Amino acid sequence: MSEVKKIATRASYGAALVEIGKQSDKLIVLDADLAAATQTGVFKKEFPDRHIDCGIAEANMTGIAAGMSTCGFVPFMSTFAMFAAGRSFEQVRNSIGYPHLNVKIGATHAGISVGEDGATHQCNEDIALMRAIPGMVVINPADDVEARAAVHAAFEYEGPCYLRFGRLAVPVFNDENTYKFEIGKGIELKDGKDCTIIATGLCVSESLKAYDLLKAKGIDAQIINIHTIKPIDEDLIVKAATKTGRVFTVEEHSVIGGLGDAVASVLSEKCPTKLTKIGVNDVFGESGPAVDLLHKYKLDAEGIAEQVLANL
Template sequence: MRPVYTDMGAKDTRSGFGAALLELGEKDERIVALSADLMSSVKMEAFAKRFPERFFQCGVAEANMIGVAAGLATTGFIPFVGTFANFATGRVYDQIRQSICYSGKNVKIAASHAGLTLGEDGATHQMLEDIGLMRGLPGMTILSPCDYHQTRLATLAAAEWEGPVYLRFGRPPVPTFTPPEDPSFQIGKLQVLLEGRDGVIFATGHLVWHALQASYALEAQGLSIAVVNVHTLKPIDEEGVVEWLERSPVIVTAEEHQMYNGLGDIISFISTKFCPRFIERVAVRDTFGESGKPEELLQKYGLTAAHIISAVERALEHQL
């Protein structure tokens, strides 16, 4: 029997981050937090209230925030900087590159509101290139958890992990389907949610849930499609990916990110090196987003379970 993942209640992944940050603050005095005037949106309020000495409001000045975090890390603290994904990456790329990554500083970048699903704010705020930006930086670790519980666990794990971490999560409530404590979540290891003989969907972030729905629907059609959660995009579990590439007749990737430089490219990179395969991508197709409700945006830009099913079908046709 394949496991059945059910929605235990919709929750925003950013709240998983906020809960973990508070826990971390309680147990480790080295944890400090910095916000660029988005304390409540990024769910850092509880930490700020509980540990005012270890919280730094930076104002709408992200470049300085990154540098201050690098300085705090120099003296042995573990800073979490929190803002929206576009302000956490594109706006401060050079600061992350030089003051954090090249300098080897143990700073955790907590990026909320990633992807299209932040919704009504529109394309200025819908960051879809961040995985690519962060992936190019030597020494950067990229975590992209799939629900509330996993975002909490990823935050806790990021604090333990030595070196810079980019932690990507989102704004809207989404299904919670992984357990609160989950030994199968480990940085750098693929998480196999559903086994399958006929193919595999590699998914990350919010689209993991959609991939599960796609797999269940395909099961009704007699197809057994695995769902592998790629919550760690860097360092990628190369061995694990190769194993799935070798044994899966069809291969699909699914991400709430541009089709360039994200999960699709990461899997293709491994494929071209070890196991050349046809890969279908579900991703935003080289376009900016727009205002709308999260579900409307996923529908319009081709990121729903139905789109993943179509991608599996295209991959099957290609195989024939």
């Protein structure tokens, strides 16, 4: 059996920007002295006149992106999630969200899989922060195919978008020839009758592996990929909960304010169902190899399967 290809979604982000740059001269990419890490360096090499290094000044970069959007450009501002959502929250809220400007935020290095950079750089709160901003679209793609499609969709969308990308290389499980990305629409990856696992980002591929582990234990789990956390696919969530009667959410993010809370809001209003949130449990991360951290925080396949079995 051939080895599964793995690509970090931050690399997918850079590749997609180059693809769009060849199609439209409206695309402008801004970075905060992190072009090599965020992978916007590939765009800079191809289109040096349309790449702006704003230096280590993320709040200022946010204002520049906002201003450029009023001149007919489609700016993608890029930095680590900790700096895009955390350090620049006020500017994103007031300069992009409040006037509902057509700015895209490419936030890389999200979650504990940032690894050795440690708790200060492992942003597990960005989804919560960004989904609270009125009118902000929040997207968290699961693999290379989905990430590139998401960047294209965000470019075409008129309005502010927050796109979350990871540092760790993850399995490519979507087929580029058949995959279709639509903002606000989730995807059923596996049918099942005993429970529903709703995952996002890196945790989607781990949930697919957990599906096999659960199958071996006699549990038939439905697997759903929610790549757009806001607006969320309410119809798919309600349909799944109605079918299985038991829901788990899985995210490389705090269980407070992220995918789990978004799903809980839908279910509490439209289809009261027992829900277990699997994620980072109100703690900070720590320094260490990404794979080891995912295992310790029970966000790998084994940890997900263990928590589903313990709570079913």
